[in-house]
Amino acid sequence: MKIVCLNGWGGKLHEALVSYVRSSPPDILCLQEVVHSPSSEKDWLTYRDGDHVLQQRANFFRDVSNALPDHVAVFCPAAQGVLWDGEQSIPSQWGLATFVHRSMPVIGQVQDFVHKDYSADGFGDHPRSRCAHGVRVFDYVSNRMVSVTHMHGLRDLNGKMDTPERAEQAHKLLDLSRRVSGPQDVVVVCGDFNVEPGSETLRILAEAGFCELVTVRGFGSTRSTHYKKPGRFADYMLVNREEVVSSFDVIYDPEVSDHCPLVLEM
Numbered sequence: 491m492k493i494v495c496l497n498g499w500g501g502k503l504h505e506a507l508v509s510y511v512r513s514s515p516p517d518i519l520c521l522q523e524v525v526h527s528p529s530s531e532k533d534w535l536t537y538r539d540g541d542h543v544l545q546q547r548a549n550f551f552r553d554v555s556n557a558l559p560d561h562v563a564v565f566c567p568a569a570q571g572v573l574w575d576g577e578q579s580i581p582s583q584w585g586l587a588t589f590v591h592r593s594m595p596v597i598g599q600v601q602d603f604v605h606k607d608y609s610a611d612g613f614g615d616h617p618r619s620r621c622a623h624g625v626r627v628f629d630y631v632s633n634r635m636v637s638v639t640h641m642h643g644l645r646d647l648n649g650k651m652d653t654p655e656r657a658e659q660a661h662k663l664l665d666l667s668r669r670v671s672g673p674q675d676v677v678v679v680c681g682d683f684n685v686e687p688g689s690e691t692l693r694i695l696a697e698a699g700f701c702e703l704v705t706v707r708g709f710g711s712t713r714s715t716h717y718k719k720p721g722r723f724a725d726y727m728l729v730n731r732e733e734v735v736s737s738f739d740v741i742y743d744p745e746v747s748d749h750c751p752l753v754l755e756m
Contacts, residue, residue, distance in 0.1 A: 491594075491629050491756045493638060495520040495680040495727055497749035498554075500537070500584075501547025503716070507746035512557045516753070518625070519558065519589040520640035522682045526551040526565055527573060527582040535573035535580055539613075546573055548580070551587055561589040566601050568619045568642075569609035584613065586642050586681075588623050598626030598637070600670040604659035605644045617644035617655065622663055622681070624670035632756070636678070637671040639663065643684035643691070650721060652690040660691040664698050676734050676756065680727040682749060687723055700728035704752065709740045716748040727752045 494516040498507060500523050511519060527535060527548045535548045547553060555563040567585040574580065590596055606619040624639030641663050644655060663679065671677050679700060685691045687705045696702065704712060704726050711722035729735060734756045741751040 491632065491636065492516045493518045493520070493678060493680075493754045493756075495640060495725065495752040497522040497642070497682040497725060497747060498550060499523055499747040499749065500525050500544065501550035501553065502545060503746050504547045504550065504553060506744055508553055508557045510744055510746045510751070511554065515558055515561070515591070517591045517594060518627070518638050519561070520586070520638065520680055521554060521589070522586045522640070522642040524551050524565065524585055524587045525549070525573075525582060526567065526585070527580055530575065530580045532575055532580070535575055535582065537573055546582075548573065548582070554587070554589065558589050561591050562596060564588045564599070564623065566621050566623045567608065568603070568621045569613045571613035585621055586623060586640065588625055588640070590625055590627060594627040594629055596625050596627055598670045600624045600639070600666050602662070602666055604641050604662040604666075605655060616647050620644050620659065622666050624666050626670045626672070626675065635672050635675040637667065637675045638678040638680070639667040639670060640679070640681040642682050645684055650684055650686050650689070656685060657690050657694065660694040664695065677730040678727065678754065680752065682725050684724055686721065692726065695728055699730055701730075701732045702726055702728045703735070703738045703754070704740065707738055712740055712750050712752065714742065714745040714748055714750055716745060725749055725752055727754055729754070
């Protein structure tokens with residue numbers, strides 16, 4: 491069973507990302523920073539936030555869904571704001587998505603917010619709304635239940651330090667994982683947590699019995715060369731039973747985002 495976790499950067503490197511997931515499709519893909527603009531047929535729209543201007547793949551969720559036709563796709567919006575086609579504003583939803591191969595029945599799901607609530611009238615002030623999604627599947631190859639829950643952790647403009655809000659979202663993530671998991675399940679928790687190694691978020695998850703795989707296995711970064719700021723970590727994957735891990739990797743090549751894919755095989 492192969493699980494991939496990735497922040498898709500709004501589809502900015504759309505062609506490379508789609509080619510990557512199509513060439514080696516995972517059983518479960520956990521994708522953060524997903525754009526969904528169903529009222530527009532444009533390929534690209536523009537995000538504007540003061541001086542911050544970024545091209546966004548207008549229907550990134552549809553693009554990845556088309557690249558994985560044998561997967562069940564679920565989009566989980568955190569907010570609806572506007573993107574821009576020149577001077578025309580286009581309503582657009584932003585959130586995360588989960589893709590599960592049809593060979594594995596989804597026998598449980600949970601979706602909720604780990605920070606704030608759904609923002610229906612704009613993306614909102616930072617730190618913005620953040621959601622999480624969990625699925626429970628039966629893996630016939632290994633004859634066991636597996637649950638996978640991922641989130642996109644809040645972005646604080648002051649940095650990735652510990653805050654009460656980040657501690658609260660870690661506890662909410664744990665609660666969501668517990669709600670979708672059975673007592674004998676292999677449990678995976680992952681996502682772009684937007685924290686550094688040694689953070690309170692990772693300590694809370696470790697105290698709940700999870701083993702963090704990125705730093706424990708010696709990887710020095712989860713960022714690609716497209717990320718120019720200091721701080722080389724954001725993304726993490728954790729499991730409740732390390733003995734089921736046959737391999738774990740952080741993929742630096744090809745570059746499909748300013749984040750690197752995390753790949754777990756069990």
